[in-house]
Amino acid sequence: MSRSIEYSKSKKNKIKKNVKTFNKKKLKVQKIFYRLNCIRDDYNNKIVDEITRAKLKYITIEDLKVSNMMKE
Numbered sequence: 365m366s367r368s369i370e371y372s373k374s375k376k377n378k379i380k381k382n383v384k385t386f387n388k389k390k391l392k393v394q395k396i397f398y399r400l401n402c403i404r405d406d407y408n409n410k411i412v413d414e415i416t417r418a419k420l421k422y423i424t425i426e427d428l429k430v431s432n433m434m435k436e
Contacts, residue, residue, distance in 0.1 A: 415423060
């Protein structure tokens with residue numbers, strides 16, 4: 365009886381430990397994705413700023429669907 369109780373306790377401790385490490389890794393991945401997202405936003409803002417400072421006559425933006433451009 366005592367062995368089964370000890371086994372269940374150790375199993376619970378392992379699960380808690382695994383959850384902690386999972387949460388740490390999840391947080392690390394979230395930070396990386398946040399950083400990449402910030403880098404992308406910064407690049408877009410810099411490009412838009414550069415385009416608007418150039419004082420061009422026309423600026424056109426085209427939104428293309430890649431699925432429409434695929435050959436079958």
